[in-house]
Amino acid sequence: MKKDNPLRQTLTLVKKDLTLELRQQYAFYGVLLYIVATVFVINLMMGRPDDKVWNALFWVIQLFVAVNAVAKSFMQENRGRLLYFYSIVNSRVFIAAKLIYNIILMALMSVIALVCSVAFLGNPILHPGYFIGMVLLGGTSLSLLFTMLAAIAAQANHNAALMAVMGFPLIMPVLMLLANISLSAFVTVYQPELPKMFLLLGGMDILVVALTMILFPFLWKD
Amino acid sequence: MAKHWWKALAILLLLYVIIAGFTVEIPIIGTNGQSSRGLFFHVPMWICMYTMFTISIVYSLLYLSKYDLKKDVIAAAAAGVGSFFGVMGFATGSLWATYTWGGTLTDDPKQMCTAIAILIYLAYLVLRLSIHDLDKRARISAVYNIFAYALLIPLTYIIPRMVDSLHPGSATTPGFASKDTSGSMKQVLYPAFIGWTLLSVWIFSLVVRYKKLQLKNIFK
Numbered sequence: 001m002k003k004d005n006p007l008r009q010t011l012t013l014v015k016k017d018l019t020l021e022l023r024q025q026y027a028f029y030g031v032l033l034y035i036v037a038t039v040f041v042i043n044l045m046m047g048r049p050d051d052k053v054w055n056a057l058f059w060v061i062q063l064f065v066a067v068n069a070v071a072k073s074f075m076q077e078n079r080g081r082l083l084y085f086y087s088i089v090n091s092r093v094f095i096a097a098k099l100i101y102n103i104i105l106m107a108l109m110s111v112i113a114l115v116c117s118v119a120f121l122g123n124p125i126l127h128p129g130y131f132i133g134m135v136l137l138g139g140t141s142l143s144l145l146f147t148m149l150a151a152i153a154a155q156a157n158h159n160a161a162l163m164a165v166m167g168f169p170l171i172m173p174v175l176m177l178l179a180n181i182s183l184s185a186f187v188t189v190y191q192p193e194l195p196k197m198f199l200l201l202g203g204m205d206i207l208v209v210a211l212t213m214i215l216f217p218f219l220w221k222d
Numbered sequence: 223m224a225k226h227w228w229k230a231l232a233i234l235l236l237l238y239v240i241i242a243g244f245t246v247e248i249p250i251i252g253t254n255g256q257s258s259r260g261l262f263f264h265v266p267m268w269i270c271m272y273t274m275f276t277i278s279i280v281y282s283l284l285y286l287s288k289y290d291l292k293k294d295v296i297a298a299a300a301a302g303v304g305s306f307f308g309v310m311g312f313a314t315g316s317l318w319a320t321y322t323w324g325g326t327l328t329d330d331p332k333q334m335c336t337a338i339a340i341l342i343y344l345a346y347l348v349l350r351l352s353i354h355d356l357d358k359r360a361r362i363s364a365v366y367n368i369f370a371y372a373l374l375i376p377l378t379y380i381i382p383r384m385v386d387s388l389h390p391g392s393a394t395t396p397g398f399a400s401k402d403t404s405g406s407m408k409q410v411l412y413p414a415f416i417g418w419t420l421l422s423v424w425i426f427s428l429v430v431r432y433k434k435l436q437l438k439n440i441f442k
Contacts, residue, residue, distance in 0.1 A: 148369070155362050156353050165348050166366065169341035173377050176334075204376060211372055215365045218286050 006093050013089070013097030017073070018104070031069045031109060035061065039116040048122035051186040058117050059138070059179050063171065065109050066142035070102050071163055073147070074154035086220060095151065095216040099209065102143040110139035124186050131185035138178040141205050145171055148212045155219055177201050228420055235417030242410045249407075260318040262410050266418035267311030268336075273419055274304030274426060275343070279371040282364040292434070292441060294360035297367060299429040301346055307422055308340045335377045342370045342377075356440070 021028060038061055042049075049057060085094055114135050118125075125131045146167060153163040181197050243262040250256070278300035285293040315333065320326045327333070349366055353359040434441060 152349075152362055152366055155358065156349070162349065162352055166345045169338055169345050170369065170373055172338045172341075173335070173373065173381065176381075200376065200380060204373075207372055207376075211369060215368060218361060219365055221361070 006090065009089050009093045010097045010100065013094065014100050014104075017097065017101040021105070027069075027072050031065060031072075032112060034068055035065055035109070035113050035116050038064065039113070039120045043120040051124045052183070054117070054121055054124050055179055055183060055186060057121070058113070059175055059182075061113055061117070062110060062135075062138060062142060063168075063175060065113055066106060066139070066146050067163065067167065069105055069109050070143055070146040071150050071153070073098055073102055073105075074150045091217045091220040092213055094220075095147070095212055098151075099144060099147050099212065102147045103140050106139040106143035107136055110135045126187070127185045131182060134178065134182040134185065137201070138174075138182070141174050141178070141201060141208075142171065144205055144208045144212070145174065148208065148216070151212075151216060151219055174201070174204060177204075229424055232417055232420035232424060235413045236421060239410060239414040239417050243414070246410055247406050257318055257321055258407070260314055261407065262414045264311060264314040264318065265411070266414045267307050267314060269415055270307040270418050270422035271304050271311060274300045274307060274422060275371060275374065277426070278304060279367055282367040285360060285364045289357075289361075291356060291360055291437075294364065295433045295437065296430055297364065298347075298350060299433055300426055301343055301367065303422060303426045303429055305340060305343045305347065306425075308336070308343065312336055312340060331381065332378075335381055339374050339377050342373060346370055 042057055042061075046053075111132075114132070146163075149163055149167045149170070152166065156162055177197055177200060181194065181201070184194065239262055243259055248256070248258055278297045281293045281297035281300065284290070285297060312333075315336075316326045319328055319330070319333070323330070346363060346366055350359055350363050353362060
C-alpha cells in the first residue's frame with residue numbers, strides 16, 4: 001500500500017502516538033496524579049476560593065499541566081527513533097502529527113483538570129458551556145505553543161528547566177487573554193473588547209502554528 | 223575618519239538633548255510638573271530597543287538561510303543591546319511612574335506587557351548560554367528569536383491599543399501622540415530619537431567587534 005499522502009502520514013503518526021499512550025499509560029496516570037495532587041493541595045491551603053482567585057488558580061494549574069504533558073511528547077522519542085522518523089517522513093508531517101496529538105492530549109487533561117477543580121474547589125461557574133469552550137480553546141493554545149518549545153528544548157538535550165525559562169514569558173500574553181476572557185463565565189461583567197480578545201487569541205494560535213510549520217524543519221537538521 | 227562622522231553626530235546630538243532637555247521651556251501639566259522631561263530619555267529607549275530587536279531578527283533569518291555563524295553573532299549582539307535598552311526604558315518609565323502614578327510597579331497593561339517582552343528576550347539570552355555547541359546554539363536560538371519577535375509585536379503593539387492605560391495619549395497610540403506635544407518639546411524630542419538610536423548602533427557595533435574577536439579562531 002502506498003502511503004505518500006501527507007495527510008494520511010500525519011494521521012498514521014497521530015494514531016501511533018495515541019497507541020503508544022494507550023499501551024504505556026504511566027505518562028497519562030502521572031499527569032493525572034499531578035492534577036489531582038495540585039488541586040488537592042490548593043484545597044487544603046485555601047478551601048474554596050473566590051471567583052477571581054478560582055479563575056487564576058485554574059489557569060496556573062492548566063499551565064503546569066501543559067508543561068508536563070506536552071514536554072513528555074518529545075522526551076519519549078530517543079535519538080534513534082527520531083532519526084528513523086527523519087528518514088521516512090517529511091519534518092512538517094512529523095510536527096503536524098505532534099501538534100494534533102498534543103491538542104487531543106491537552107483537551108483530555110483540561111477536562112480532567114476542570115472536573116477536579118470543580119470537585120475540590122467548589123463551582124463558581126455561572127455559564128458552564130462558555131467556560132468549557134474556553135477551557136478547550138485554552139488547552140489548544142497552550143499545547144500549540146508548548147509543542148514548539150518542547151521541540152526546541154529537546155534539541156537542547158531535553159532540558160526541562162530550559163522549557164520553563166523559555167515558555168513562561170512566551171505564554172504569559174496567552175494566559176492573560178485566557179484569564180480575562182473566561183472571567184465572563186463567573187460574573188456578568190461588561191467586557192466591550194471581548195470579540196477583539198477572541199480574535200487576538202485565534203490570531204496568536206494561527207501565528208504559532210504557522211511559525212512552527214515554517215521553523216521546525218530548521219530545528220530538525222542535525 | 224570619513225566613516226566616523228555619525229559617531230560625532232551622536233555625541234553632539236546627545237549633548238544637545240541632555241543640555242536642552244533639562245533647560246528648555248516645557249508646559250507644566252498637573253502633577254507631571256518637571257517630570258515630563260523624562261520623555262526625552264524614556265521614549266528614545268524604546269525606539270533603540272525596537273531597532274536592535276529588528277536587526278536581531280533580520281540576522282537570525284539570514285542565518286537560517288545561509289548558516290553563516292557571523293550572522294548569528296550579530297543577531298546575539300543586537301538582542302543583548304536591545305534588552306539593555308529595554309531595561310533602561312522600563313527603568314526610566316518606572317521612575318516617572320513613581321512620582322506621577324503613585325507606584326513604581328502599577329497594573330498598567332503597557333508596563334506589564336513590556337516587562338514580559340523583556341523577559342522573553344532575557345530567556346533568549348539564557349537559551350544561548352545553555353547550549354555549548356556553536357552551530358546548534360546558532361540554529362536553535364535563531365528559531366527562538368523569530369518566535370520571540372513574533373510575540374513581541376502583539377504584546378507591545380496590539381494588546382496596549384485594546385485596553386485602557388495610564389499612559390499619556392493612550393487612547394490613540396502606544397507611543398505618544400505628536401499632536402499633544404508642544405513645539406518646544408518636539409525640538410528636543412526628534413534630535414533625541416536620532417541621537418539615542420545612533421548611540422545604540424554604536425554600542426552594538428562595538429559588541430559585535432568584541433564577540434568576533436572572541437571567536438577569531440573560528441572565523442579566521
